Amino acid sequence: MTASQDMLFDTEQLAREAVAATPWEGRCPLRYTTDFYTPAELDAALARWNAQYGNFGSYPFSHMWHPAIASKPLLLEHHQLHLYHADGRCDLHLYGTASPGRDQANHDHTQQPLPGSTMSQAICTSCRWHHIDPDESAAVEAWHDHAMPGWRSLPVMPNKIRVTRHGPHGTKKIAEWVQAHYPPHWLIDGAPILTERNPKGTRAVPGYSPLGGYDITAPAAKAT
Template sequence: MRTLDEIRKLITARTDNPDQPVAGHHLWDSLVAAGITPTINLNSAGRALCIDLPDGTTIWITEQADICHPPSDHESWCAIHFHDPDDQGPYHLIYQGPGNLGITADTAACIEAIAAWITAHTASGAVARQNTYLALPETIPRDARRAAWMIGYAKPGFNGRHPAAPTNRHTPTHLDRHLDTGTERRGACLACAWEGPVRPHQNPAIEDALDHTHPGWRDLPTLPRSTSGKNSARLQAHRDATYPPHWFETGGPLKVWTSTANERHEAGQAPGGGYLIKVHQSEQTEDTSQQLSLL
């Protein structure tokens, strides 16, 4: 296995003096100094530098498919995150230099974007995901920023451009990311690094999170929506009798019937501030359930 120094020597100048330092050497040395281990794609015409990530994806860095040009001729680095290195797609452009910075400033800006992107891409847990997303530099294009996981808008833990803070107890939320193929979601927790599987829709992601934070919630009864007057008091008494003691004090969800299919679960609408979970049934079944619950 080659050492880093041996791999670095594979970057050669396109001149009669192959030992002459080139832009790729400056980029290589700067990456190593930043704690990022690069490698070289030997199949690329210009010896593209690569950064292999733990999940099998990779970042390529070149200037117009070349890293072997003289530093004085350098214009701008281009860094692309390939999610499937075998066929080079899908991908996200995470840095494109403006072309007027010079080798030193452009390399520094490129590495800043790459380091922030790697941190965001390899983070785990809702708080870490949100805060690394907020820390992405403005040099990262909008499409790439949207492809990083973040807490869903207005969901538990979301606080605009302010950092998220961990909670003292397991608290469900969900993460979003927006790809060319559509939006993906996954359940997450505000107190730990747990994350659920990727889901195409919001409700299953929230339900995954509740499996983590409030196991057993699926076995609890589904109740009619609150009514006014005497029925309201009877419904509350029935709820208190069938849900576990102190359930809502821990942010536990409340399950209610809805006649609308795929109606979104609502954060903060359960008695203790937890999720209101919408369970779809037909009008007839809902009416029957309501009559039974109020007996």
């Protein structure tokens, strides 16, 4: 390590120590939690953890909630879906040796046990509602039960229609199918589509509905 790198490391360490000396006054704890907090509160808590301990490895070592990658919030008139993830595992063999002072304390979970798996959380801020599940799609479906009751009875799009998405005019064919088969009161912003799937590809995909909502695997396809 060069002298300039040493100086940069020392400066960053001093900055983290200064943050650590300042009491955390946010509502959300700096650890894994199952209590309800708004996305802004969760983001602020993770930002504080990063400022105090550094960004490297912050997701697995902090076990804190962070926005799901590639899942933009679904914002409707009366409800919102914010999808968050947390790593609820604690495995030194998976993440390497804990660093003195930073990681060792974060591996003592006797007071607040971890779930032992990666977790997903769906949040509706306006209702102060949330649902936590190890299955991301299950969390998304729980939100739809909360915000769009009756969605499970929607017509199921055949796989032969769904797979046209990646071909010429595919999205147009999907939109036409929805217009032809959906009840009029379900032709609303954010409504999902139910689709036949291969049993190995059942993730709820954001933004794949022509109405702006999720593409969710039909229950029959899951049971296959």
